[in-house]
Structure formats: C-alpha cells, structure tokens
Amino acid sequence: MLLIEVLGSALLGLALSAAAVRLLATRLPAPGIVLVSGMLGALFGAYLTHTALGPGHNNLPAVFGGGVLVSAVVLSLLLRPAAGAGRSPQRAPFSLPSRG
Template structure:
C-alpha cells in the first residue's frame, strides 16, 4: 500500500509538472497545479484500490487509475485559450430580437 501511494504521488507530480511546462498560460499558479495533480493521483490510487476489491490489488492497475484521475483533475484547472474568438454572449434564456 505504501508503494502504491508513493508511486501515485510521484506520477501525479510528474504529470502536473509536465502540464505546467506545456500549458503554463492556461493554468493557474504552478503551486496549485502541482498540489492538485498529486492530490488527484492519491485519490485515484485510493479509488482504484477500493474499486478492485480484496485479492485483486495490482500495482499497475492502481497506478493507471491514479494517472487517469490526476489527468481529470488537471483538466478541470484549464482555462480557455486567450483570443479564442468567441461569439458575443447573450443573457441566459433570452430570445433573439428581430431588429
């Protein structure tokens, strides 16, 4: 269990570090991204370990689950790209005017 947690934390740190280097402009502060990546990986390892049940604990499956959940958490931190040429927003539930 300790090896799974340590491996998940290292993989989460590596994944979030890669995200900071590649997508620095679209992410919040680097510290936030690094902490979120590690926390997501640890939660993913716990969730995968729990979902597999007793007798089916494999290190590979747990680490894959950790990386997947960490990637999902990091994707939630992404902001839209600058200058994405979006159309003007209307108020919610408004009808287009004919004029």
C-alpha cells in the same frame, strides 16, 4: 505494497502536473495549485482503484493507471479557455441587461 502504491501514485501525479504546468502554463492557474491538485487527484484515483479491486488484488499497474487517469481529469478541470479563441465577449444566456 500499499506504501509503494501511495508513493508511486503521488510521484506520477506530480510528474503529470509538472508536465501540464510546463506545456500549458498560460491556461492554468498558479503552479502550486496545479501541482497539489494533480498529486491529490492521483492519490484519490489510486485509492479509488485499490478499493474497487478489493482485497487480495495486488495489481500495481492498474492502481497507477487509475491514479493517473483521475489526476488527468482533475487537471483538465483547471484549464481555462485560450486567450485568442475567437470568442467575443457576450453576456450570458438568460441574463438581464444592466441599466447603469
């Protein structure tokens, strides 16, 4: 059962990250980084969910759901702002102006 959880979570994370690469290619880093991050996020989420449920609980949909949720969070951390977001380049708050 554990092997099914690992393989299923890895495939779900890979599918989610492939969809993100296809839909948001301009706002994400290199596709290889996105695919690996999504898959590792799903594996960590599945491990975390499996550990939280404890021994004796074979709840496959919950483990898959936890894996997909953590994978989505990891992928959302990779997103960059859109190019035409209307933000003017300003200096960071509390920064000193450079004199050179």
